[in-house]
Amino acid sequence: MLHGLWSPGAGLTLWDDEITTGDEPDLPAAHSHVLSRTFRHRVRVAFPAADGGEPQLAQVPAIALAPMDAVDLLLRTPESHALISGDLRYLAHVARGIERWVRAGRVVPALELMDGQWWPRWRLVGGERQRAWLSELAVAMPPVQRAQERPKKILEDITRELTDPIVRSILGRPDSEHSLLSALVRDDPYADGTQQIAALLDKWRGTLTVDEPSLVLRLLEPDDDSEGADESEDEPFWTLQVCLRADGEAPVPVPMSRKVDATLLSTAVRKLGEAVAAYPRLRDLPSEEGTLDLLLPTSVVIDLVEHGATALQATGTTVLLPRAWTRLDPSMRLRVESPAVTKAAADRAVGMDELVSYDWQLQLGDMVLSEAEMNRLAVSKGDLVRLRGQWVLADGGQLARAAKYVAQHHGDGTPLSKLMREMTLADPPPAPVEDIRATGWAATLLEPGASPEPIPMPEGVNAVLRPYQQRGLDWLAFMSRLGLGAVLADDMGLGKTLQVLTLLAHERSTTPTLLVAPMSVVGNWKREAEKFTPGLRVMVHHGPARLGGEELDKAIAEHDLIVTTYALMAKDREQLSEQTWRRVVLDEAQHIKNAGTVQAKAALAIPAEHKLALTGTPVENRLDELRSILDFANPGMLGRPTDFRKRFSVPIEREKDEGAVTRLRAITSPFILRRVKTDPTVISDLPDKNEMTVRSNLTAEQAGLYKAVVDEMMAQIADAKGMKRKGAVLSALTRLKQVCNHPAHFLSDGSPVLKRGQHRSGKIGLVEDMLDAILGDNEKALLFTQFREFGEIVAPYFAERFGTEVPFLHGGVTKAKRDAMVESFQSEGGPPIMMLSLKAGGTGLNLTAANHVVHLDRWWNPAVENQATDRAFRIGQRKNVEVRKLLCVGTVEERIDSMLESKKDLADLAVGTGENWVTEMDTAELRELFRLSEDAVGE
Known part of the structure; x- marks a missing residue:
């Protein structure tokens, strides 16, 4: 009869008690083939004593099989056979069990260092069911196998040695370009293996809980709900409730009771031990009587949320916070007050020198904090405090910096330009700016969605404005009245030309407007003016025969709109700069996107009461282009190019900094009106593209x-x-x-x-x-x-x-x-x-x-x-x-x-x-x- 024995370190050995080489027993072909080999090895076998006493140990001849050969033999061993012993059929049963785990995908890779090289090996993933399976196998292990070593050690060695060749027998040798995967399927050493990679694979395997319930630690608030409990002499204790959660079910507390399933209690104790090892601050804490629950002081609770939760998550443990308690990140609110009637009402637009008063406020969630609350949070012993009847966790250091910022940044009678430069160039607020509220004309400028005063349709305009064009006219008139430079950034084809011409017809200024455009559309401006606003006196300043000197001065004074090209603006810069202009308009303003060009410098050099840029693409490639266009409209508002690049361009374009995006949008959006034709609220009758x-x-x-x-x-x-x-x-x-x-x-x-x-x-x-x-x-x-x-x-x-x-x-x-x-x-x-x-x-x-x-x-x-x-x-x-x-x-x-x-693209701001x-x-x-x-x- 053919026997099998597994010895840790030696693997599978076969021996027989009657069969000899040369016999031809009625065995499966695979087993007969093995028996044709020479019995070179000796194995120690425990034979039962005839009188039932201690087993008798004896050395017998045997055949040793390599792991791959052992797998091939065991998986072909029948479940019952007259000439195959129970001990060999037991080992075959173990091998078939491993094969079922493998086919279920319950395996992960690992790295082992052998003979100076790193070898990838497949391992069972583990888990509660696999442990239960191994426990059952240990109980059923034959006595002859038990005599070799402890059952647990034998089974660990079998699964370790046989899992890898079984996986390879199923995978075959598929092509793979990844060196680690190639080594896994081909049984080759992994040249790039390190101890760090091996440790990472082991750590990953440890996080795969598979089918056993996961540990959930639920944090419960102290019973004391009184305001200011955090300041009492007797520090309240928080309960960290120990729960288990099966897949797809709610967490269930695990009390220490005889009624509790022993396996569940054992799992909870084991997992809680792993959690304590991962987060040692849970060690030596008092526990709730009759439970596994822990009692935590506030200082440990804060550290648990800020640091411990991350360490516990790495072990597969979930931490649940109370519903009424969440971490609240601080944010800033800006409040701006302006007079209802501005200096500009007296036909004296002062633009960015308009005076405002402003204050910063700090809020947590939806709560705007009073000065007393800010001070209490900023000087509190920890980051977890009672605030208006609820527990609040916030960064004490950030709150202190925010409180200091609020105290230092406010102003009465401050020019608008100073406020904008503060938002642009000063150190950014220590928390995101999420809300801007204002009064008077500043509300129209700064608050999103605010609508300026409607402008009646001027006489002499041969057109019916669409609703979005009317809103554009209202906004342009408002910005013009304040003397604030503006960027009309409507999509191509939405009628920027008509909106500007209607604005000129509305103002009927005695001082002319200079409009600079690409040569290709100079004629278009003249034709559109003749069509929509025939009452406007339009002159094209272009070509070799254009006017100059006193003739040009006289002609400018006799017209409402002077249209020229970018090239001639730069060429005739000196004379154009000496004129008095109500407004300078740049059409296709991306022509000055590079601030260092002659055209951009010429545009900045021409003085005007109001400056307006028209473009369908305010940002083509880089945010510096937006700065250049806005610098024309409101010189100095965004600071020097180097400052802007440091504060916004680099953080947004390279680092994708959402905070910088938010700040830039808050600063620039009041001066940019952007509508896109694909928005159905803008225009609904444009055909599909x-x-x-x-x-x-x-x-x-x-x-x-x-x-x-x-x-x-x-x-x-x-x-x-x-x-x-x-x-x-x-x-x-x-x-x-x-x-x-x-x-x-x-x-x-x-x-x-x-x-x-x-x-x-x-x-x-x-x-x-x-x-x-x-x-x-x-x-x-x-x-x-x-x-x-x-x-x-x-x-x-x-x-x-x-x-x-x-x-x-x-x-x-x-x-x-x-x-x-x-x-x-x-x-x-x-x-x-x-x-x-x-x-x-x-x-x-x-x-x-x-x-x-x-x-x-x-x-x-x-x-x-x-x-x-x-x-x-x-x-x-x-x-x-x-x-x-x-x-x-x-x-x-x-x-x-x-x-x-x-x-x-990043938040519609970047980067072409x-x-x-x-x-x-x-x-x-x-x-x-x-x-x-x-x-x-x-x-």
């Missing part, structure tokens, strides 16, 4: 050029650093986009669009199909590209292909020709296709005759692309707008698009996307970003 990403394949010619560019770049950056490396990456990115557009664009060799009647570019073939369908429905399309040379290739081809004129608007087109292009395209019989360069055609134009927008190549800046799209998706559009953004499959275009789609971030990638990331996928090439 359907945006989609359309993918095309490369041709074989494009694929060959693409690979060549990538190989060249990787060779260039192999040893390059700094600007040389960045330059090589950006150059490659530009060239790859050219390849994706068309080989002729990349090669610049004047070669044709088609080759032997076939498209050389997958993109152009796809766009041609799109235009076939668009023109077949008698609709119009705008085609945007960032490359002028690409437009000069494509526009003539589409003109010939569809037998129509395809105008191409780019930076080299004169103003007169540009206006003619727009007017022709907008006319009913005008060309159905218009090509535009992204920058020259991206702002100010009204091209609502088109309801299809195609971005041939990507600038990777959503703000810029949306500006271009808004040439068609704006007021006046009556059809649904279809926006298609083209990408080439399996190329850098597709990968960058995927990365940007998954990136979320350009392309420079690509240069910061390491070489491996660049190789992956730029690589050409196998599915990139079409048929």
Whole structure:
């Protein structure tokens, strides 16, 4: 008969009492094969005595099996067999039990140090059910096995040695790129193993409670509910109630009673011991009589909540606080008082020098604290105190700093500019600013949702304002009346032009307004003024024949609105600065987003009673751009660029600091009016905009050029650093986009669009199909590209292909020709296709005759692309707008698009996307970003 014995350190050994080598017993094939081996080992076996006395020990020949061989044999051992002994069938039963735990997923990895190398090993996860299973096995263990060692030690050794090979027999050898997982499934050493990793895996295994109830410690308040109990001489004790919670059930207290299930009580005691070991401050505390509950002084309660709960959570223990008690984080409230009638009422707008009075207040939750309460909390012995009938936990140190801040920061008759600079440049409040309340005109300025005094529709305005445009007019008039600079940041197409013209008609100032705009929209301002406010006297200051000297001075005095360009504002800065202006308006104010440019400096140098910036994109790439625009509107309000960068740009853009976001929004929102066209409360009758990403394949010619560019770049950056490396990456990115557009664009060799009647570019073939369908429905399309040379290739081809004129608007087109292009395209019989360069055609134009927008190549800046799209998706559009953004499959275009789609902006404040971030990638990331996928090439 075949026997089996497990010895810790030696593993499974087989021996027999009758079978000898060479016999052919009726055994399973696996067992017969094992018996064909030589019995090289000796094992000590305890034979029962015939008289029932002490077992007799004897050394017998045996066969020793490695763990994997042992698993193979045991899992093939039948549950009953005449020639297989009970002791071997017992070991097979243990192995099959381990296999069931493994197939149930109750295993975790561990690391063991053997012969100087770290070896990954699979271990059972443990838990109450596994412990119960092992206890049952220990009771059923055969006597011959018990004679080797204590049953518990034998079973621990069996499960330790057999779990790993059983897992591997089930997993097989799947491919894995992760070195630890690869070592786990292949039984290889783990080269990166350390004692720290081994300890972390053991700690993780200890947190997996699996099926046993979890420990819950419920904190109960003292019975004494009197106010100021925390100040009494006899310190109250809190009860920490010990509970167990089964999965999906409520926590149940565990009293020390005979009626309590012994297993549950044992589990509670064991887990409470683990909790005390994890959080030693629970040691040596008094307990409630007849229970496991602990009695805690207030000092321990505070430490439990602030520190102990985290340590206990790591052991799987939950800490429940009383419902009536929660940690209250302090916050700040600002109260501003202003006179109901301002100095500006006497036609003397003083702007940021307007006087206000202000005070800071401290609140906990919804409670605004009095001075006495603040002082009591700030000097209390601990952070847990009674306040207005409830226990409050708050950071005493933070409360002390907040109380000091409240005492030091207040003012009567303070200029508004000083208050704004204090919020911008001074050390931030020690707690978040969550509420601003004000009186008088300051309420309209500072309180969110406050509405200024409605303005009646001025005479001589040939338009009906939409409700949101009326609110814009009211706000502009309010800011103008106070002399406060403003930023009207409505989305493109929502009518900023009309709102400003209506404001001028409302004021009827005898002092003219200077309006600065990109050259592409100068004519638009003049036409819109003639259309909506014909009573306004408008003069365009532009061109080589423009007025100068005394003639310009005289002409300015005779007009209400002077329209010029950014370039001429800088060029004629000296004379424009000598004029008296009621207002300076910057249209497309992102032109001064860089404070150091000549244009930005010129805008700051021109004095005016009121300054107004118009932009659909107040932040394109960096928060410094917002600072530059607001610095024009209210000089000095946000401090110097270095101060702003330290206080806001770096914390928000790099560190995603929500507190800095909140502070910046509180400071800037009073001076910015932002509405978006996708908000149905703003405008409900604009048609839908359907945006989609359309993918095309490369041709074989494009694929060959693409690979060549990538190989060249990787060779260039192999040893390059700094600007040389960045330059090589950006150059490659530009060239790859050219390849994706068309080989002729990349090669610049004047070669044709088609080759032997076939498209050389997958993109152009796809766009041609799109235009076939668009023109077949008698609709119009705008085609945007960032490359002028690409437009000069494509526009003539589409003109010939569809037998129509395809105008191409780019930076080299004169103003007169540009206006003619727009007017022709907008006319009913005008060309159905218009090509535009992204920058020259991206702002100010009204091209609502088109309801299809195609971005041939990507600038990777959503703000810029949306500006271009808004040439068609704006007021006046009556059809649904279809926006298609083209990408080439399996190329850098597709990968960058995927990365940007998954990136979320921070609270609508940051940070647009350009392309420079690509240069910061390491070489491996660049190789992956730029690589050409196998599915990139079409048929």
